[in-house]
Amino acid sequence: MSWSWLIILLATYPWLFAADLLSDWTAHWGFNVFISGAAIVVPCSRLRRWQAVLFSGCVGFLFEARRPIPDGTLALALIAIAIFLTSNKPLLRNAPRLLRASLIVNFTATTIWFCATAFTLGQLSFNPLGAFLPQLLLQLITSALVSLILFWPLSLIQNSAMDYMNTPPANETP
Amino acid sequence: MDKNRQGAKASYVAFFVFVALWILAPSFVRMGTREAFVEFQAPALHLVAKGRDLARFWELKSKSSEELAAASRDLARINAALELKVRTLEDIRQENIRLRELARYTAPREFLTIVARVASRDSSSWWHRIILRKGRSDGIRPGCPVVFSDRVIGKVSLVHLNTCEVDLVTSPNFRCTAYLEGDEQGRIVLVSGLPANSLGTARAKIAVIPTDYVAPAGQSAKVVTTGMGGVFPAGLTIGTLDSNIRTTQEGNFKEGTLQPSRNLFSLQEVSVLVPIHPAAGEILLEKRYEDFQ
Amino acid sequence: MRDLNDLKVLPSTRIERLRLILVFWIFSSGFIYVAAGLLVRQWLQSGDLKEQSDSQSRRIILKPPARGRIHDRNGYVLVDNRVRWSVKADLSELQPEFQTEYRKLLAAERARETGQIDREKIQDSARLNVLQRWLDKVWFVIDATSRNIKKNKIPVKSNPVDSPSERLVKIDDLRKHLRERRALPYTLVSDLAFPVADQSITTEEGVRAVARFVEQFPVDGPIRLDSDIIRTYPYGTLAAHVLGYVKDTDELPPNTLNDEKNELLQKLHYTGKKGAAGIEESYNEILCGLSGWELWTKTSAGYNKELLRKSDPTQGSFVVLSLDxxxxxxxxxxxxxxxxxxxxxxxxxxxxxxxxxxxxxxxxxxxxxxxxxxxxxxxxxxxxxxxxxxxxxxxxxxxxxxxxxxxxxxxxxxxxxxxxxxxxxxxxxxxxxxxxxxxxxxxxxxxxxxxxxxxxxxxxxxxxxxxxxxxxxxxxxxxxxxxxxxxxxxxxxxxxxxxxxxxxxxxxxxxxxxxxxxxxxxxxxxxxxxxxxxxxxxxxxxxxxxxxxxxxxxxxxxxxxxxxxxxxxxxxxxxxxxxxxxxxxxxxxxxxxxxxxxxxxxxxxxxxxxxxxxxxxxxxxxxxxxxxxxxxxxxxxxxxxxxxxxxxxxxxxxxxxxxxxxxxxxxxxxxxxxxxxxxxxxxxxxxxxxxxxxxxxxx
Structure with missing residues (x-):
């Protein structure tokens, strides 16, 4: 199904949006609930490459639309990750590997997003130890926790959406 | 397997071509994409905010009649007091009009007040913005001041069709002039937002405080707008001056931290003051400056 | 020894052993030299060296104080200090804009086909154009009182013929700046409150211009607002010969530091002002006040690290003149x-x-x-x-x-x-x-x-x-x-x-x-x-x-x-x-x-x-x-x-x-x-x- 990526995006969107709203709550303390990275892992395991790329790009843009990141940074980073994942499907062969991938991808995407934000706001130029690094560390821990906790329900939803769309399951054998 | 690998190579090439194209793409393409995604999210934001209002409505609806009776009694009292105040204010207004006519004084700025509800707060760290549920279609323009009763909330930075984003006073993109309470000479100081520290609350910096300024004893000095910059009306409270005032590196001035008014982060409703005649800053922001030339 | 020999790690031939002994002695003597040096440094010279290291790792920064006021006999302030707000352009941030403008001008020049193209000149005019555009915007905001906007009476584009000189970026100034102080921002308007030196505008108008710039000019971007203190003579030329004027100096007013003790320390200072004529000069000692100082440790790269002690500058005393x-x-x-x-x-x-x-x-x-x-x-x-x-x-x-x-x-x-x-x-x-x-x-x-x-x-x-x-x-x-x-x-x-x-x-x-x-x-x-x-x-x-x-x-x-x-x-x-x-x-x-x-x-x-x-x-x-x-x-x-x-x-x-x-x-x-x-x-x-x-x- 050529439109399955969009359907999965719509299925994923409430999660992204909920994370956004949750971030509103936590913005006061200066950290973000970031799951955009974790959200692309399961679709990457089953979708075809171009679909995964479109899906990841949209997830990235949805996150960065209202944020001070250089345009496209996160979206392009997610696309690059999606290309890598879809080319190395064995990495996503079973549940533990998917969880591992989700952790790593979310971690990487958080780092990219955070550094890009800091760069835009001119935070990198002064006092990296004072505000930047602790904040990054905090953010990374949060994102790892979030991807651990939310990965399972998210993957369930995405998988069921893909089952509904008759997307072939992931190729078990390399 | 081989086929997959080859495909991967091609995708990487395509990806880099796309990245290059994206970097070279004119800014309106990027802005357009960004706008598209903002508008994609707008209905969801509206929905959530409406939902919140609904929840509030049901919360109120579930109050017992005793509670309502007590509230209405209190309201009636407040109403009476306010009624009286309105009368006196009307007198003052008439007197004001009379004096203005006498002095042939033209009001420096006239505003349309647009009341807007807060849809959400923008959530990136260090970035202090709120999103309002009114936008271009309601006549809001970038650069308009946003206030809540007599307090400054911030300034509209971006306007979308049905939503707009407001830079709070603690945002690094916010800057205005102010007077400090207790400075009889009425010298202006500079208020500008600060990037927040990790886990710290948002703050703003007050710079160019004269070295001979002494804050009133026993209380934190109020920081109010000057009304000189043509954006904010005079006399609005921006916040209070933190007691910790230090001398700057050069020793020419002092600087301190602005404690924004407490409810800056829990606002439900604000007013956007849209000037009838746009200020120069708005013209610059809206990129209509070139038209002026 | 035999075990070691058995392991065949040590050389077996005579010549190899000799070599080994030689190497042993070379290393030993080297080691003894280092150890002895360390002992001498640690025990014998430690006092001196500590002092030296203190002086190398610390620095004093001297800051000029604000000068005292001068009053007339009835208390009117004849000479005061005021904040000067200036508008500066960050040249490094403008670099992309310079490049774009340069390419545009170059293309236009090529289209004209006038033979020899003077690239340097085009580079200059590209910078000039970009800065001039920003300066126009700054003036657009400074000038834009609500009344002017209502009447659509804001002059926006400066042209070299009939614009006053303060609204134009001067090519000579710019060239000089690029030659000598490229790393520093270029000053577009040196005094925002009194942009026109000859024209007498009231203080309030000046403050309004500053406030307009502060509140209306976009915060992000290459244009910055800067502030410092300068001497002001509220009545202009009045009693100028009596009052005198001030000029830049590197000799700051005295400070409370013990000079002998801090003789070795590196001292940095900001440029101060001293009286150059009239009362400003003759009463300089009274008006100048005390310089402030800060004692900093510094990093090996020369940045300030930690503030150890400091003393704020003290404003000079006032002088009351007999003038009415x-x-x-x-x-x-x-x-x-x-x-x-x-x-x-x-x-x-x-x-x-x-x-x-x-x-x-x-x-x-x-x-x-x-x-x-x-x-x-x-x-x-x-x-x-x-x-x-x-x-x-x-x-x-x-x-x-x-x-x-x-x-x-x-x-x-x-x-x-x-x-x-x-x-x-x-x-x-x-x-x-x-x-x-x-x-x-x-x-x-x-x-x-x-x-x-x-x-x-x-x-x-x-x-x-x-x-x-x-x-x-x-x-x-x-x-x-x-x-x-x-x-x-x-x-x-x-x-x-x-x-x-x-x-x-x-x-x-x-x-x-x-x-x-x-x-x-x-x-x-x-x-x-x-x-x-x-x-x-x-x-x-x-x-x-x-x-x-x-x-x-x-x-x-x-x-x-x-x-x-x-x-x-x-x-x-x-x-x-x-x-x-x-x-x-x-x-x-x-x-x-x-x-x-x-x-x-x-x-x-x-x-x-x-x-x-x-x-x-x-x-x-x-x-x-x-x-x-x-x-x-x-x-x-x-x-x-x-x-x-x-x-x-x-x-x-x-x-x-x-x-x-x-x-x-x-x-x-x-x-x-x-x-x-x-x-x-x-x-x-x-x-x-x-x-x-x-x-x-x-x-």
């Missing part, structure tokens, strides 16, 4: 109205001082300068402008002129004290008087006939003075002039830090005062003294040279019936009215009364009658002397006197340097200035209440 801003303003306004036939202001000076205390109420000199324009970067053109107009010279103190007929007061006193003439003696005065075979003329060709002291002072009769002067002789006449202090420099003693109210100050010295006598003429090699020289001296001509301030002091002394007045520019409410070296004038009551009455008649019916003030009698003596200006004869207009006539409270002197083509007369030219000063004084002190005491300072 109203009188000063009246004097300067009146002086500015004296112009030659081409409408150029004439060089002139005016002084008014308190008769009793000697406190100077007004001290004006024209042409003048605006210290605000010198407080920061002084433009070469403005400096030259002042230079060519002669504006640096404080004519009231430094200007040396023959006093002309105003000197006749002293001739008369000398005559009476030397018993050559008495107050009621009448001399026959014809149209000229012959001395040594030469006719010395009267200024009225008809002559004045029978003239007594009073009439002489009223009509300024020359012949009377020739006769009296010759009768007295040059030595007693010169002695009389010296008795009135005409050879003594005034306002010369520098103040000291512990005695801030020392009354005199080292204004540029009024050196070159001349009270001539026979010895003087011989000394300058002009030959022996003649009777003609005496006659000339008697009417204030010849070799005599004095300053307007001296003549004002003479008027004050006469008003008090004394010989000396010590002028001062510092206000002190408790100042006693004793004057250094003053003695009684040495005339009897009748003589003094006649002298004063003659000065009164000068205003009532004499040479100063054109400036008579109805209802306010004052005493005056006018003078019109000749001097040589660039080898040509020109006239000087003088008037000295005191007010009021019956109850002298203020004394004054006005001098105007006439031009060749104008008719300059004491009463007509200098008189109005004196009148305006007296009126300004009288306005503050109603005549009925004129008392000899100083007014209570209203601070």
């Amino acid at each position: 801003i109203e009188i000063q303003r009246a004097a300067e306004k009146a002086l500015a109205q004296i112009k030659d036939s081409q409408g150029k202001v004439l060089p002139a000076a005016a002084v008014m001082l308190d008769v009793n205390t000697g406190e100077i109420l007004a001290l004006a000199s024209q042409p003048t300068f605006n210290p605000n324009r010198l407080a920061d970067r002084v433009t070469r053109t403005y400096f030259d402008e002042i230079e060519t107009s002669g504006g640096w010279l404080n004519r009231a103190i430094q200007g040396l002129y023959p006093p002309g007929s105003t000197f006749k007061v002293i001739t008369a006193i000398a005559g009476m004290r030397n018993k050559v003439i008495d107050w009621d003696d009448i001399l026959e005065c014809g149209p000229s008087y012959r001395v040594g075979g030469r006719d010395f003329p009267e200024h009225d060709p008809a002559g004045y006939g029978q003239v007594d002291l009073e009439k002489m002072l009223a009509v300024s009769c020359n012949v009377w003075n020739y006769q009296v002067g010759l009768g007295v002789g040059i030595e007693p006449l010169a002695a009389e002039a010296r008795r009135f202090g005409l050879d003594t420099p005034l306002l010369q003693m520098p103040p000291s830090a512990d005695n801030k109210n020392t009354t005199e100050l080292p204004f540029p010295a009024n050196r070159g005062l001349v009270v001539p006598d026979t010895a003087y003429k011989l000394r300058i090699g002009a030959g022996p003294w003649t009777g003609g020289d005496t006659a000339n001296t008697a009417i204030g001509q010849g070799f005599l040279l004095t300053t307007p301030l001296h003549m004002a002091c003479v008027a004050a002394s006469v008003a008090r019936g004394e010989t000396r007045t010590t002028p001062t520019i510092i206000h002190d409410p408790g100042r006693d009215a004793r004057h250094q070296g003053a003695e009684s004038i040495g005339l009897n009551g009748l003589q003094l009364a006649a002298l004063r009455s003659g000065l009164n008649r000068c205003v009532e019916e004499g040479t100063a009658r054109s400036v008579m003030i109805p209802g306010l009698a004052f005493a005056a003596k006018t003078g019109t002397s000749e001097y040589f200006q660039k080898g040509q004869k020109a006239h000087l207009a003088w008037i000295i006197g005191y007010a009021s006539a019956d109850n002298p409270a203020v004394a004054f002197c006005v001098l105007v340097e006439g031009q060749l083509d104008t008719s300059t007369w004491g009463g007509k030219t200098a008189g109005p200035v004196a009148r305006d000063m007296i009126l300004a004084w009288a306005k503050k002190t109603p005549v009925s209440e004129v008392k000899p005491e100083v007014e209570e300072p209203a601070r």
Whole structure:
């Protein structure tokens, strides 16, 4: 199904949006609930490459639309990750590997997003130890926790959406 | 397997071509994409905010009649007091009009007040913005001041069709002039937002405080707008001056931290003051400056 | 050992063992050297080294304090400090814009096909265009009052033809900046509140311009707002010669650091300001305050690491001048109205001082300068402008002129004290008087006939003075002039830090005062003294040279019936009215009364009658002397006197340097200035209440 990526995006969107709203709550303390990275892992395991790329790009843009990141940074980073994942499907062969991938991808995407934000706001130029690094560390821990906790329900939803769309399951054998 | 690998190579090439194209793409393409995604999210934001209002409505609806009776009694009292105040204010207004006519004084700025509800707060760290549920279609323009009763909330930075984003006073993109309470000479100081520290609350910096300024004893000095910059009306409270005032590196001035008014982060409703005649800053922001030339 | 050999790690052959031993010893000795060095460093030199490392790892940063204020006698602030807001462009952030503009210009140039393309020139104009666009935007915001916007009256695009210079980016400035300070931001508007140096805008308008920029100009982007403190002279040119101005210096005011202990430390400092003229210079020590300092440890890369100790800068003390801003303003306004036939202001000076205390109420000199324009970067053109107009010279103190007929007061006193003439003696005065075979003329060709002291002072009769002067002789006449202090420099003693109210100050010295006598003429090699020289001296001509301030002091002394007045520019409410070296004038009551009455008649019916003030009698003596200006004869207009006539409270002197083509007369030219000063004084002190005491300072 050529439109399955969009359907999965719509299925994923409430999660992204909920994370956004949750971030509103936590913005006061200066950290973000970031799951955009974790959200692309399961679709990457089953979708075809171009679909995964479109899906990841949209997830990235949805996150960065209202944020001070250089345009496209996160979206392009997610696309690059999606290309890598879809080319190395064995990495996503079973549940533990998917969880591992989700952790790593979310971690990487958080780092990219955070550094890009800091760069835009001119935070990198002064006092990296004072505000930047602790904040990054905090953010990374949060994102790892979030991807651990939310990965399972998210993957369930995405998988069921893909089952509904008759997307072939992931190729078990390399 | 081989086929997959080859495909991967091609995708990487395509990806880099796309990245290059994206970097070279004119800014309106990027802005357009960004706008598209903002508008994609707008209905969801509206929905959530409406939902919140609904929840509030049901919360109120579930109050017992005793509670309502007590509230209405209190309201009636407040109403009476306010009624009286309105009368006196009307007198003052008439007197004001009379004096203005006498002095042939033209009001420096006239505003349309647009009341807007807060849809959400923008959530990136260090970035202090709120999103309002009114936008271009309601006549809001970038650069308009946003206030809540007599307090400054911030300034509209971006306007979308049905939503707009407001830079709070603690945002690094916010800057205005102010007077400090207790400075009889009425010298202006500079208020500008600060990037927040990790886990710290948002703050703003007050710079160019004269070295001979002494804050009133026993209380934190109020920081109010000057009304000189043509954006904010005079006399609005921006916040209070933190007691910790230090001398700057050069020793020419002092600087301190602005404690924004407490409810800056829990606002439900604000007013956007849209000037009838746009200020120069708005013209610059809206990129209509070139038209002026 | 055997085990090791078994392992075959150690070399087995003899030659290899020798090598090993050699290497062993080389390494051992190296190690011993290092260890010994360490011991020496750690134990023996540790004290010295610690000190050295402290001094290398610490630095002191010195910060200039704000200078003290200068007030007038009523507490008005004559010199203050203010925040200066400037707009600067970050050149590195503008680099992409420069590039885009450069490519655009280059393409346009290529399209024109004009052969040789000067890339450097295009680069320059690209930068210029970009900066000019930003400057236009800055001005767009500064100019945009709501009224202007409503009327759509904002000039937006500057063009080189009719835009004022402050709205244009100057290519030479830009080139110089790029050459010398590329890493620093380029200043677009150096003073946002007063962007136009010549144009007088009110402080509030200036603040509004700043506020508009702050609130309306986009925060992000390459344009920054900067602020610092500069000296400001709220009244512009008013009393500029007295106040002086400030200039940049690397020598900061003293600080509280123990210099000996911190001798080794590296010291950095910001550029400070020091007084360059007038009170700013002479009271620099009092006004400058104490520099602040900070003791920092530094990183190996040279950045500041940790602040160990610090001391904030202390603002300098204030100085209260004896000037009265109203009188000063009246004097300067009146002086500015004296112009030659081409409408150029004439060089002139005016002084008014308190008769009793000697406190100077007004001290004006024209042409003048605006210290605000010198407080920061002084433009070469403005400096030259002042230079060519002669504006640096404080004519009231430094200007040396023959006093002309105003000197006749002293001739008369000398005559009476030397018993050559008495107050009621009448001399026959014809149209000229012959001395040594030469006719010395009267200024009225008809002559004045029978003239007594009073009439002489009223009509300024020359012949009377020739006769009296010759009768007295040059030595007693010169002695009389010296008795009135005409050879003594005034306002010369520098103040000291512990005695801030020392009354005199080292204004540029009024050196070159001349009270001539026979010895003087011989000394300058002009030959022996003649009777003609005496006659000339008697009417204030010849070799005599004095300053307007001296003549004002003479008027004050006469008003008090004394010989000396010590002028001062510092206000002190408790100042006693004793004057250094003053003695009684040495005339009897009748003589003094006649002298004063003659000065009164000068205003009532004499040479100063054109400036008579109805209802306010004052005493005056006018003078019109000749001097040589660039080898040509020109006239000087003088008037000295005191007010009021019956109850002298203020004394004054006005001098105007006439031009060749104008008719300059004491009463007509200098008189109005004196009148305006007296009126300004009288306005503050109603005549009925004129008392000899100083007014209570209203601070």
